[in-house]
Amino acid sequence: MDKINLESTITAYPMPVSLVGAHVNGKPNFLAIAWFTMASRKPPRIAISLGKGHYTNPGIKENKTFSVCLPSEDMVELTDYCGIVSGKKIDKSEVFDLFYGELKTAPMIKDCPLSMECKLVEMVEISLNEIFIGEIKGIYTEERFLTDGKLDFRKMKPLILSQPDTSYWSLGEPVAKAFNVGERYKAKRE
C-alpha cells in the first residue's frame, strides 16, 4: 500500500502519562506530562521533556530535584487538571495528599501507584524544550499494587495518552512475553 507523509509535528504512539512534582516558590506543584523515558539503568536515570514556559522548570533548577508519579485511571480528572491549569495562575499544592522520600523537595502523590523521586544530574536544551535528566533515588509503591512482590499493571491501571487526538486510554491485555516470543522466529532462521 502507498505510504503517506503526514507532514505533522505530532507523532502518534502510546505515551505513558505522569505527574511531575517539584517545589516551586517553596510550594509543591504538579504538571501532567507524557514526554519522558528511562535514560539509563545503572544508575537508574529518567529523562523528562518540558516546554520552557512551564511554571515547574525554575523549581527543578533551583532545588535540583523532581518527582515522576504515575497516576491510575481513577485519577484521570485530577491528572488532566494538572495539564490544563498552570501553577502560575493556580496553587496546586492542595490537589493531592503528598509524601516525601529522602529528597525533601521532590513531592510525591500518595494515591499514585508508583512514584519516583529524582535528583537532577543533567539538563539539555532542545529548541523550545528543556530535558531534565534525573537519577532515581527511590521508587515507591504500596502492597496493593504488587502481585508476588512485583508491580502489577492490572492493579496499577496506568493511563496512556494518544496524540494528536489527545485521549487517555487504559492498558489492554498481555500480547506475548518479551525477550521470549521472538525465539520462534530465531529458531526458524537458524
Next chain:
Amino acid sequence: MDKINLESTITAYPMPVSLVGAHVNGKPNFLAIAWFTMASRKPPRIAISLGKGHYTNPGIKENKTFSVCLPSEDMVELTDYCGIVSGKKIDKSEVFDLFYGELKTAPMIKDCPLSMECKLVEMVEISLNEIFIGEIKGIYTEERFLTDGKLDFRKMKPLILSQPDTSYWSLGEPVAKAFNVGERYKAKRE
C-alpha cells in the same frame, strides 16, 4: 497505606515499543527499544536512549540518521526478535520489507503503521547509555491506519512493554478526553 521503596533499578510504566532503524556497515539494521520520548514539537524532535554496546550506535553516528518505526500487535514476534538478536551476530537486513523517505540512510518498515525518519541533531552520554536526539523529517503511514484523516490507535494496534516483568501489552479502551476531563475539577475549585 504504607509506601514501600522498591529499591529497584527498573521502573514500571507502560512503555511504547519501537524498532529503531539505521544503516550499519552499509546495511539496514533494526533494534527493538522502548526507551524513547518526544523531545520537542517545533521543530519535531524525538529522543531515543540506547545502551552503548548496541550494534546500532556506530551506524547512527556515521550516517547521522535513524528511524523510529512503531510495530503493530501482529508484528510482535519479529519485533521481539530484533530485541533478542544483535546485528553483531546476525544480519537483520532481510527481516522486513523496507522503504525510504528523503534521508537515504534511515530505513523504514513497510508493515509498521507509523514510521519516522530522523536526522541526528544531538547526542548526550548518560552513564552506560547514549541518547540520540533526532529531528523528525517525515512521518509515514497508510490510509488503512487513518480515520477521518487522523491516525487511529484502534487500527494501528501499537505494542506496549511492561518492565520489570517484560511483557508486551495491547492498548485498551479510551478513558476520557485529554485537556478536557479536568475541566470538571477546575470548575469545582473556582
